[in-house]
Amino acid sequence: MTAVAINPLSGEDAATEASVVRKAAWRLMPLIMVCYMFAFFDRINISFAKFQLQSDLGFSNVAYGLGASMFVVGYVIFEVPSNLLLYKIGARRCICRIMISWGIATALMVFIKHDWQFYGLRFIIGAMEAGFAPGILYYLTLWFPASFRGRVTSFMFVASAFSGIFGAPVAGLILGGLNGVAGLAGWQWLFLAGGLPCILLGAIVFLRLDDRIEDARWLSRAEKDLLSSKIAHHNKDIGDHSLLSAIKQPGFLLIALVYFLLQVGSYGLNFWGPDLIKTATGGTAASVGFLTSVPYVCGAISMIVIGRLSDASGERPKFVAGLAIAAAVGFFAAGLFDKQIVPLMIALALVGAGIVASIPTFWTLPAKLVTGVGAAGGIALINTLGQFGGIVSPVAVGWVKDLTGSTTPALYGIGTLCLVAAALLLFAAPASLRRSDREA
Secondary structure, eight states: OOOOOOOSOOHHHHHHHHHHHHHHHHHHHHHHHHHHHHHHHHHHHHHHSHHHHHHHHOOOHHHHHHHHHHHHHHHHHHHHHHHHHHHHHOHHHHHHHHHHHHHHHHHGGGGOOSHHHHHHHHHHHHHHHTTHHHHHHHHHHHHSOGGGHHHHHHHHHHHHHHHHHTHHHHHHHHHHHSTTGGGOOHHHHHHHHHHHHHHHHHHHHHHHOOSSGGGOTTSOHHHHHHHHHHHHHHHTTTOOOOHHHHHTSTTHHHHHHHHHHHHHHHHHHHHHHHHHHHHHHOOOHHHHHHHHHHHHHHHHHHHHHHHHHHHHHOOHHHHHHHHHHHHHHHHHHHHHTTTOHHHHHHHHHHHIIIIIHHHHHHTTSGGGTOOHHHHHHHHHHHHHHHHHHHHHHHHHHHHHHHHHSOSHHHHHHHHHHHHHHHHHHHHTOOHHHHSOTTOO
16 A cells, blocks of 8 residues: 655544544554553562562572573563564464463473572573564554554553552462462462463464554554554654664664663562562561552553653653653662651652653654664564663672662662663754654
């Protein structure tokens, strides 16, 4: 289909565009959100299982941190190949394969007895899940115009907040309520609950998603043309890129570095938030689970609000920088009040509102630089480079805690890295990134 030139939208045209985008969002986003919720839970369930796992299997903090990081090692190695495969065979088949394989691998965690089994299965889970998040992010660029991506991406990542909001209390109830049932420990039930539903979801993805706008039988010809032309209009000054040319684009490696720094903060919250709360309260698994949901509630609210505001202004880097600064303040406060539960919870709420909401807003940036196979591979590469933050953060914080008996120095370090991310976006971003998405 040949893209047509589009003039700035009249009020009637904008309303029509919004209605078609809404129709596409209702068709695609509920399933995507549920899948992403389980994907995120698959990443963080190890943090909820930490205390029982260490007690039953005798793992040190360093062993736990290494096992947590092995997920990211597998993820990093297979990320770009997985997303390039998605570009070739389509999202429906690729995401189906990813979900079924990682669901099986997660369920197999019930059989671990030794640290090497823990490391190996975490590596396999990461390898199986590789390509899921960047694949979905690339998929959304094929379906939604740039001026709507802040909200759409935020709704996708709200699912990650739901994993904390609902996943944390449910995980606490599973760990406490099912511990010993059918001869399985609570942490074993937790991995079964995280893995088995993904197998069913993979089959639903295959039946429900369409690879391209042209394949959507639920859209009329006029609706397909409208969506396609709006997306083509935004991409007209970007052009198609290979993966190599995408890497050479000004700002590409900068945003990859920014994402690494943000992920250090994100994994710091995901893997050590429950530990901070447990240390400060000495509470049960259920009470720690409910308190752990607080930062994610704040993150979900912040995502929705910031998604709308960033779409309205189109000034994406400024919003990401502001959220990173908020997260930095939260990390500093968490380190200062790590033994006092009320100020600690306020600090973690600020971390959640900042770092959790910064991720979806960040993912509106790569589409400003690359399209086509460059976008598919480039988004995966940015995510891959960023995921090194998931290797550094758990191991570094675990090492600091084992060495000093406190997480405070590590929290100060993470806060400083969040400030660096904000500074890069505010003072080093090229013009292509600073360009507003509201420009015609």
